Amino acid sequence: MRRAYFKNNWVAALVVAPQLLIIFVFFYWPTGQALYWAFTLEQPFGGGSEWVGFENFQYLLSDGRYWDSVWISTVYALATTVLAMGMAMILALFADRQLRGYQSFRIGLIWPYAVAAPAIGLAFRFIFNPSAGVASYLNYAFPDVWNPVMNGNHALTMVIIAGAWKQVSYSFIFFLAGLQSIPRSLTEASAIDGARVMRRMWDIQLPLLTPTVFFLVIINITDSFTDSFGIVSTMTAGGPARATNLMVYKIYEDGFRGLDYSGAAAQSIILMFLVIALTFFQFKYVERRVHYT
Amino acid sequence: MKLPVLSTSVLAFAALTGAAMASGEKIKFDYWYGLSGQLGEAVAGTCDRFNASQDQYEISCVGQDGYANAVQNTIAAFRAKQHPTVVQAYDAGTADLMMSGEFYPVSKMMADFNIDIDWNDYFPGIANYYASSTGELFSMPFNSSTPVMYFNTAELKAAGLDTPPATWEEFEAALVALKASGKDCAYGYAPDSWIDLEQFSMAHGVPIATNNNGYDGLDSEYVYNTTLHVKHMENIKRWYDDGLLEIRTSQGGLNARDSFAQGECSFYLGSIASHATVGKLVDGAFEWDVAMIPVFEGTERKNTVVGGASLWVLSGKSDDEYRGAAEYLKFLATVESEEWWSANTGYIPVTKSGFDALNAKGFYDNPPYKGREVAIQSLTYTEPGPLTRGIRLGGFIQARSEWVNEVQAALQGTKTMQEALDTSVARSNDVLDKFARTYRGKQLP
Numbered sequence: 001m002r003r004a005y006f007k008n009n010w011v012a013a014l015v016v017a018p019q020l021l022i023i024f025v026f027f028y029w030p031t032g033q034a035l036y037w038a039f040t041l042e043q044p045f046g047g048g049s050e051w052v053g054f055e056n057f058q059y060l061l062s063d064g065r066y067w068d069s070v071w072i073s074t075v076y077a078l079a080t081t082v083l084a085m086g087m088a089m090i091l092a093l094f095a096d097r098q099l100r101g102y103q104s105f106r107i108g109l110i111w112p113y114a115v116a117a118p119a120i121g122l123a124f125r126f127i128f129n130p131s132a133g134v135a136s137y138l139n140y141a142f143p144d145v146w147n148p149v150m151n152g153n154h155a156l157t158m159v160i161i162a163g164a165w166k167q168v169s170y171s172f173i174f175f176l177a178g179l180q181s182i183p184r185s186l187t188e189a190s191a192i193d194g195a196r197v198m199r200r201m202w203d204i205q206l207p208l209l210t211p212t213v214f215f216l217v218i219i220n221i222t223d224s225f226t227d228s229f230g231i232v233s234t235m236t237a238g239g240p241a242r243a244t245n246l247m248v249y250k251i252y253e254d255g256f257r258g259l260d261y262s263g264a265a266a267q268s269i270i271l272m273f274l275v276i277a278l279t280f281f282q283f284k285y286v287e288r289r290v291h292y293t
Numbered sequence: 294m295k296l297p298v299l300s301t302s303v304l305a306f307a308a309l310t311g312a313a314m315a316s317g318e319k320i321k322f323d324y325w326y327g328l329s330g331q332l333g334e335a336v337a338g339t340c341d342r343f344n345a346s347q348d349q350y351e352i353s354c355v356g357q358d359g360y361a362n363a364v365q366n367t368i369a370a371f372r373a374k375q376h377p378t379v380v381q382a383y384d385a386g387t388a389d390l391m392m393s394g395e396f397y398p399v400s401k402m403m404a405d406f407n408i409d410i411d412w413n414d415y416f417p418g419i420a421n422y423y424a425s426s427t428g429e430l431f432s433m434p435f436n437s438s439t440p441v442m443y444f445n446t447a448e449l450k451a452a453g454l455d456t457p458p459a460t461w462e463e464f465e466a467a468l469v470a471l472k473a474s475g476k477d478c479a480y481g482y483a484p485d486s487w488i489d490l491e492q493f494s495m496a497h498g499v500p501i502a503t504n505n506n507g508y509d510g511l512d513s514e515y516v517y518n519t520t521l522h523v524k525h526m527e528n529i530k531r532w533y534d535d536g537l538l539e540i541r542t543s544q545g546g547l548n549a550r551d552s553f554a555q556g557e558c559s560f561y562l563g564s565i566a567s568h569a570t571v572g573k574l575v576d577g578a579f580e581w582d583v584a585m586i587p588v589f590e591g592t593e594r595k596n597t598v599v600g601g602a603s604l605w606v607l608s609g610k611s612d613d614e615y616r617g618a619a620e621y622l623k624f625l626a627t628v629e630s631e632e633w634w635s636a637n638t639g640y641i642p643v644t645k646s647g648f649d650a651l652n653a654k655g656f657y658d659n660p661p662y663k664g665r666e667v668a669i670q671s672l673t674y675t676e677p678g679p680l681t682r683g684i685r686l687g688g689f690i691q692a693r694s695e696w697v698n699e700v701q702a703a704l705q706g707t708k709t710m711q712e713a714l715d716t717s718v719a720r721s722n723d724v725l726d727k728f729a730r731t732y733r734g735k736q737l738p
Contacts (some may be wrong), residue, residue: 045371050730
């Protein structure tokens with residue numbers, strides 16, 4: 001059989017060009033610039049710069065404050081991924097079973113995807129407000145039990161819940177699509193054999209969903225490292241005593257507020273490599289356990 | 294032949310407007326300011342007044358929604374050569390701007406364009422912050438403020454106090470009395486390095502850093518973990534533990550200023566710039582007044598310094614734009630402008646003649662302006678000495694951030710206040726080091 005290929009190279013190049021241009025302008029160029037700045041001490045107004053080699057990186061990697069930030073980001077990434085995917089999975093399984101009213105909540109569950117991170121941050125800030133939000137009722141019952149303003153763990157919890165909420169709808173869509181691509185004959189056959197709902201879910205639907213799970217794990221973790229900025233910025237600004245100082249927020253604070261461009265550039269390079277490494281490891285080791293049908 | 298009506302009229306209109314444009318074109322220049330909210334509207338008001346007062350120049354003012362954003366956007370625009378002519382930069386950004394050298398010193402600019410400004414008319418406490426080591430003013434003082442103590446007169450009387458506390462010891466006694474009289478929140482507080490560290494150190498005449506707070510060289514080091522500041526912060530911690538003060542932040546609900554304005558807390562230490570805002574928020578609901586911030590008993594009070602921001606003229610612009618900027622700055626320096634600015638915001642006049650003129654008119658005799666002269670009193674309590682000129686330390690925004698985060702950790706109880714301040718000093722010194730090396734070979738002007 002002859003392989004079909006597109007003959008007109010110029011048209012192909014023209015069609016791809018805009019996307020390549022966008023990737024170049026918004027990713028490769030800034031990354032190249034950041035890479036250069038990470039190896040120098042850059043003056044904010046551009047009056048000059050001094051080459052310092054790996055010093056910025058050495059300073060960061062020996063800074064306890066930076067490792068705190070990495071730890072908090074990791075905790076945040078894992079917690080939001082587990083929460084979001086778990087919740088999305090449960091919701092998708094129930095939507096797939098077509099329980100009563102499933103059309104309306106199937107539509108409704110997709111809407112949160114359209115809400116921007118800062119808006120979510122603000123909304124949850126009101127909900128979790130210790131003196132005026134929904135959580136304040138908790139404080140009426142047990143005084144001072146919920147205080148994200150002064151307690152770092154509470155602040156991190158609040159940010160994780162907001163972040164997980166943001167990710168649920170995205171994961172939900174993919175899980176639902178994945179579930180609906182499982183042939184009905186499989187589930188019907190197991191039902192005939194006497195398998196209950198939970199067993200069907202556990203033994204048939206979940207294994208066949210592993211490609212989707214794998215994809216969503218990568219997307220969720222990458223997203224939680226980068227897209228969490230809007231949430232932290234509107235909710236806690238880095239948190240009481242840096243308890244919610246995610247890596248991406250630390251870059252903003254050091255670079256844009258503190259005017260330490262070289263340090264921030266070094267941090268963003270490290271963040272980029274961290275995300276690349278995580279994705280690489282997931283492809284190498286986690287993909288083995290994925291059943292592709 | 295019938296001419297198409299629409300296109301003919303459009304062409305005619307275009308020709309006419311083209312001709313009109315060519316004749317009286319105004320010289321436009323840009324001004325980026327950082328104030329937002331009600332104060333931002335007041336800045337926009339000064340621009341409108343300038344445009345209305347003459348027809349040669351047109352200033353275009355764009356609010357940047359925050360001082361940090363204003364500086365940051367200016368830097369980004371500067372690198373793309375799209376920067377404004379005038380930018381409102383805050384006190385913490387002074388060192389970075391100064392070291393960049395990318396500005397036109399206002400004293401030189403006014404001399405170059407033959408505009409007569411009496412530089413000695415500016416309050417020394419204000420001028421020194423923005424002047425070179427030789428006394429040459431780099432930027433134009435504009436919105437200058439200083440902190441004062443806001444207090445609820447009625448609640449203080451109910452607690453048995455007829456006059457506001459003048460010392461920290463009296464302040465503590467007042468807090469205790471207020472709590473005893475049944476008040477939940479005696480002092481609405483949020484850690485703020487501007488008041489608790491910087492102005493506190495100025496008023497007490499203790500240094501924040503060596504080299505006279507950075508004026509004398511780039512090799513300064515912070516020392517506030519060894520001064521009276523430690524005692525003050527330990528007091529704050531004690532008051533927090535004893536319930537004498539409550540932490541009030543926007544993230545937790547009401548910030549300290551709004552808590553005071555809504556009558557929830559009796560004391561609030563804040564900038565005089567909020568005087569107008571507080572007045573509007575209180576709206577006569579209760580009697581309140583301002584006083585100078587307290588000092589420890591037995592201290593010889595010194596002058597406090599300004600916060601707020603000043604107007605910098607950036608380099609790389611055309612002569613016409615500079616002329617326009619000079620006219621705008623001259624416009625702002627007139628007595629009428631100062632009066633308008635002082636009436637519409639809580640800021641204080643930056644010139645002695647401006648202040649005298651307002652006083653003569655009885656401006657400060659009645660509400661809502663009564664009480665603002667306290668700020669001038671605080672600013673001019675003594676002549677600025679080497680330790681009370683201001684702060685000229687690089688990367689100061691990061692240093693402030695370190696201080697706030699460490700104090701928050703101490704208040705949470707995870708470390709003692711002394712440990713927190715020691716950590717903050719150590720990390721802030723790293724920042725200073727980095728700043729010095731970034732500008733290696735350059736001198737502080």
